[in-house]
Amino acid sequence: MEKIIEEKKQGTTIKPIQKSGNTRKLYIESYGCQMNFSDSEIVASILSKEGFNTTSSLEDADLVLVNTCSIREKAELTVRKRLEKFNAVKKTRPHMKVGVLGCMAERLKSQLLEEEKIVDMVVGPDAYKDLPNLVKEVDDGRNAVNVILSKEETYGDIAPVRLNSNGVTAFVSITRGCDNMCTFCVVPFTRGRERSRDPQSIVEEVNDLWNRGFKEITLLGQNVDSYLWYGGGLKKDFKDSTEIQKATAVNFSQLLAMVAEAQPKLRIRFSTSNPQDMTMDVIETMAHYNNICNYIHLPVQSGSDRILKAMNRLHTRDEYFKLIDNIRKIIPDCAISQDIITGFPTETEQDHQDTLSLMDYVKYDFGFMFAYSERPGTMAARKFEDDIPHEIKKRRLSEIIEKQLAHSLYRTQLHIGKIEEVLIEGVSKKSDTQWRGRNSQNTVVVFPKENYKVGDFVMVQIDSCTSATLIGTALDYSENN
Numbered sequence: 001m002e003k004i005i006e007e008k009k010q011g012t013t014i015k016p017i018q019k020s021g022n023t024r025k026l027y028i029e030s031y032g033c034q035m036n037f038s039d040s041e042i043v044a045s046i047l048s049k050e051g052f053n054t055t056s057s058l059e060d061a062d063l064v065l066v067n068t069c070s071i072r073e074k075a076e077l078t079v080r081k082r083l084e085k086f087n088a089v090k091k092t093r094p095h096m097k098v099g100v101l102g103c104m105a106e107r108l109k110s111q112l113l114e115e116e117k118i119v120d121m122v123v124g125p126d127a128y129k130d131l132p133n134l135v136k137e138v139d140d141g142r143n144a145v146n147v148i149l150s151k152e153e154t155y156g157d158i159a160p161v162r163l164n165s166n167g168v169t170a171f172v173s174i175t176r177g178c179d180n181m182c183t184f185c186v187v188p189f190t191r192g193r194e195r196s197r198d199p200q201s202i203v204e205e206v207n208d209l210w211n212r213g214f215k216e217i218t219l220l221g222q223n224v225d226s227y228l229w230y231g232g233g234l235k236k237d238f239k240d241s242t243e244i245q246k247a248t249a250v251n252f253s254q255l256l257a258m259v260a261e262a263q264p265k266l267r268i269r270f271s272t273s274n275p276q277d278m279t280m281d282v283i284e285t286m287a288h289y290n291n292i293c294n295y296i297h298l299p300v301q302s303g304s305d306r307i308l309k310a311m312n313r314l315h316t317r318d319e320y321f322k323l324i325d326n327i328r329k330i331i332p333d334c335a336i337s338q339d340i341i342t343g344f345p346t347e348t349e350q351d352h353q354d355t356l357s358l359m360d361y362v363k364y365d366f367g368f369m370f371a372y373s374e375r376p377g378t379m380a381a382r383k384f385e386d387d388i389p390h391e392i393k394k395r396r397l398s399e400i401i402e403k404q405l406a407h408s409l410y411r412t413q414l415h416i417g418k419i420e421e422v423l424i425e426g427v428s429k430k431s432d433t434q435w436r437g438r439n440s441q442n443t444v445v446v447f448p449k450e451n452y453k454v455g456d457f458v459m460v461q462i463d464s465c466t467s468a469t470l471i472g473t474a475l476d477y478s479e480n481n
C-alpha cells in the first residue's frame with residue numbers, strides 16, 4: 001500500500017524522443033515526487049534544443065542525468081547506488097558525462113563534485129535553463145555547478161516534452177517551492193520559496209494538451225491551495241504588492257474555474273492540498289464544475305494535536321475534521337487520501353492511537369504512509385532527537401498500513417452496483433483483454449475491452465472489487481465522449 005503507484009515509477013527512464021538533426025544522446029532517470037518527473041520533461045525540452053535526443057539505454061548515452069529526491073534518507077541512498085553504477089559504465093565510455101539534478105543537487109551542492117568526485121555536473125531545481133552553459137562547461141572538461149534558487153523561475157515559458165506519456169493524462173505544474181516550513185520537511189530548502197506560475201501560461205498549456213488529444217490533467221504543486229498569481233514574485237512578498245496587483249490577483253479556486261471553463265470536457269485533478277490552506281471556495285468550485293474530479297489528496301501527517309504542532313502543521317485535529325465534514329457535505333462522493341508520517345520525534349503510543357482514531361473518522365480511500373526519516377538541516381533535526389526506535393516505527397507503520405487497507409476495501413466496496421464514468425488510460429496490467437482506467441474518485445477500474453479505445457470516456461457498471469481496484473463491465477460511451 002505504501003506509495004504503490006509512486007514506488008513503481010521510481011528510477012524510470014523515458015521513451016526515446018527523436019528530433020532530426022540531434023546527434024547526442026541523453027539518458028535521464030527520475031526519482032521522488034511527481035514534480036521531479038515533470039521537471040525531467042522540462043530538462044528534456046531544454047536539451048533537445050542543444051542537440052540531445054533521449055535514449056532509454058544507459059550504455060548508449062553521452063550525457064546521463066539523474067533527477068533526485070531528498071525527502072527521505074532511503075531516496076538518497078537509492079540515488080547513490082545508481083551513481084556507482086553510472087561510474088562503472090563511465091569506465092568503458094570515458095566521454096560520458098554524469099549530472100545530478102533536483103533536490104539532492106540542491107541539498108549537497110558541490111559536495112558530490114569536490115569531495116566525493118562522483119559526478120561532472122550538479123544542477124538545482126531552479127537552474128535548468130542554465131543547462132546549455134553547464135553542458136558546454138563539462139564538454140570543455142570542467143566540472144559545472146548551478147544551485148542558485150530563484151524568486152521568479154516557474155518554467156512557464158518552456159513547453160515540456162511529454163516523456164513517459166500515455167497520450168491521455170498529463171501533469172501541469174502551477175507552483176514551485178514551498179513556504180510551509182513543516183519541521184520534518186526538506187522541500188523549502190531544496191526547492192526554495194513558493195512562487196506561482198502565470199495563469200495565462202497554464203491555460204495555454206492546458207489548451208495545447210487538449211488539442212493534442214489529452215483528456216485529463218493534474219495541476220501540480222507542493223501546496224496547490226496556496227497558489228497566488230499577482231504578476232510574478234514570491235508568495236511571501238504579496239503583502240507588499242500594489243493595490244492593483246492585489247485587486248487583480250488570481251487564487252487557486254479562480255485558477256481551477258479558469259481551467260475548467262477553458263476545456264469543459266477535460267478532466268481536472270490537482271495535487272497536493274494542504275489542510276491549512278484549503279478554503280471553502282475551492283470545495284465549492286469543485287462541486288460547481290462537472291469536469292473537476294471528486295478527489296482530494298489531503299495529507300494529515302498525524303492525528304495528534306501535540307505532534308501536529310511539533311511538525312508545524314498549522315491546523316488541529318478538530319479543524320481537520322471540520323474540513324472533512326465540509327468536503328463530505330458539499331461533495332458527498334468525494335474521495336480523500338492521506339500522507340501520514342509515523343514515529344516523528346517524541347511520538348507516544350497515545351499520539352499513535354490518535355492517528356489511528358483519526359483514520360477511523362475519515363476512512364480514507366487511499367494512503368501514502370512513511371516512517372519518519374530525519375533530514376539534515378530541517379527544524380526537526382535541529383530541535384528534536386530522532387528518538388523513536390526503528391522497531392517501534394516499523395510496528396506503528398504496519399498498524400497504520402493495515403488500517404488503511406481495511407478502509408480502502410470499505411471505500412472501494414461502496415462503488416459496487418454503481419455506474420461510473422471511466423477514462424481509459426491503457427491496458428490492464430493483469431490481462432491484455434481488459435482496459436484500465438480511473439473513475440472521478442481516482443480508483444482504478446478494469447473491464448473487458450470490447451470496441452472501446454484508449455482515451456474514451458466510458459460508462460462502466462461496477463460488479464466487484466479488490467481493495468485497490470474496481471472490476472466492471474462497459475455499458476456505453478459517456479456523454480463526455
Ligand code: SAM
Pocket residue numbers: 033071072178182184185186187222223272273274299301339340341370371372373374375
Ligand atoms: N507538500 C505536501 C505536504 O506537505 O502535505 C507533500 C510533500 S512531500 C513531497 C510528500 C510526503 O512525504 C509528505 O506529505 C510526508 O508525508 C512525507 N515526508 C516528508 N518529509 C518526510 C520525512 N522527513 N520523513 C518521512 N516522510 C516524510
